[in-house]
Amino acid sequence: xxxxxxxxxxxxxxxxxxxxxxxxxxxxxxxxxxxxxxxxxxxxxxxxxxxxxxxxxxxxxxxxxxxxxxxxxxxxxxxxxxxxxxxxxxxxxxxxxxxxxxxxxxxxxxxxxxxxxxxxxxxxxxxxxxxxxxxxxxxxxxxxxxxxxxxxxxxxxxxxxxxxxxxxxxxxxxxxxxxxxxxxxxxxxxxxxxxxxxxxxxxxxxxxxxxxxxxxxxxxxxxxxxxxxxxxxxxxxxxxxxxxxxxxxxxxxxxxxxxxxxxxxxxxxxxxxxxxxxxxxxxxxxxxxxxxxxxxxxxxxxxxxxxxxxxxxxxxxxxx
Numbered sequence: 001x002x003x004x005x006x007x008x009x010x011x012x013x014x015x016x017x018x019x020x021x022x023x024x025x026x027x028x029x030x031x032x033x034x035x036x037x038x039x040x041x042x043x044x045x046x047x048x049x050x051x052x053x054x055x056x057x058x059x060x061x062x063x064x065x066x067x068x069x070x071x072x073x074x075x076x077x078x079x080x081x082x083x084x085x086x087x088x089x090x091x092x093x094x095x096x097x098x099x100x101x102x103x104x105x106x107x108x109x110x111x112x113x114x115x116x117x118x119x120x121x122x123x124x125x126x127x128x129x130x131x132x133x134x135x136x137x138x139x140x141x142x143x144x145x146x147x148x149x150x151x152x153x154x155x156x157x158x159x160x161x162x163x164x165x166x167x168x169x170x171x172x173x174x175x176x177x178x179x180x181x182x183x184x185x186x187x188x189x190x191x192x193x194x195x196x197x198x199x200x201x202x203x204x205x206x207x208x209x210x211x212x213x214x215x216x217x218x219x220x221x222x223x224x225x226x227x228x229x230x231x232x233x234x235x236x237x238x239x240x241x242x243x244x245x246x247x248x249x250x251x252x253x254x255x256x257x258x259x260x261x262x263x264x265x266x267x268x269x270x271x272x273x274x275x276x277x278x279x280x281x282x283x284x285x286x287x288x289x290x291x292x293x294x295x296x297x298x299x300x301x302x303x304x305x306x307x308x309x310x311x312x313x314x315x316x317x318x319x320x
Contacts, residue, residue: 052179084119211287
């Protein structure tokens with residue numbers, strides 16, 4: 001083959017190659033990149049640490065507020081540690097993804113060794129501080145959360161059903177930690193309602209993702225190709241039913257102390273809770289519950305129902 005033929009053949013091969021995507025530019029500081037990797041938008045989930053103290057009416061003392069603020073910060077640090085280690089581990093794969101390639105670690109704004117180091121430091125310090133300033137029980141729960149989430153990042157996110165259980169358990173741990181920090185006994189109905197309520201939202205999110213990414217689900221979450229929309233629909237419907245049943249039994253549980261308020265607010269709050277589940281199910285059924293925080297914050301009807309539920313439960317706690 002002559003030199004000219006080789007040149008023409010090489011040019012043709014170069015034309016057939018898919019165009020290379022330019023590397024995303026490195027923008028911002030290292031500190032800004034670390035903060036972005038910690039996912040501040042996800043910190044709203046950690047507000048669940050006030051769930052048990054609020055339900056028990058032990059929220060508005062100086063000691064409770066101080067402890068809960070500390071627990072919120074420690075849980076946020078644990079979640080940030082998981083995000084940093086996850087992004088460092090997946091940096092190479094994220095660079096090939098059209099959206100994830102802009103994450104600070106994948107884009108080079110945060111070097112991989114730095115992400116590992118900061119994540120490991122946060123993961124070690126948070127349980128240690130919890131054991132020192134809060135309680136050994138809280139430290140043990142944070143350690144278990146870290147172990148479970150890291151196992152999820154490594155392998156459990158690829159296991160059917162277990163991935164739903166792990167994400168749901170993360171929400172349940174958030175709801176439990178506030179009670180552990182203040183020494184509040186956790187009602188079995190509170191745990192059932194919180195656990196299945198979380199499973200309802202998690203499975204509705206997966207269902208919405210599966211509906212919206214039909215035919216190309218593996219591009220964003222590989223395990224979605226293993227689930228059917230029918231199965232995910234069954235899961236969120238089952239979880240919604242159990243959550244409603246658990247809440248009703250919880251609301252009817254007086255603990256042997258009759259109410260002296262004007263109306264039975266705790267029992268009446270069942271109506272608002274059921275309406276909230278039914279309203280959220282509208283978005284789940286449409287396949288538009290992929291971002292739960294957007295559904296909760298942007299739907300006025302759901303927001304009003306939520307305000308009514310909070311008001312009725314607050315009246316029940318205050319015994320008005």
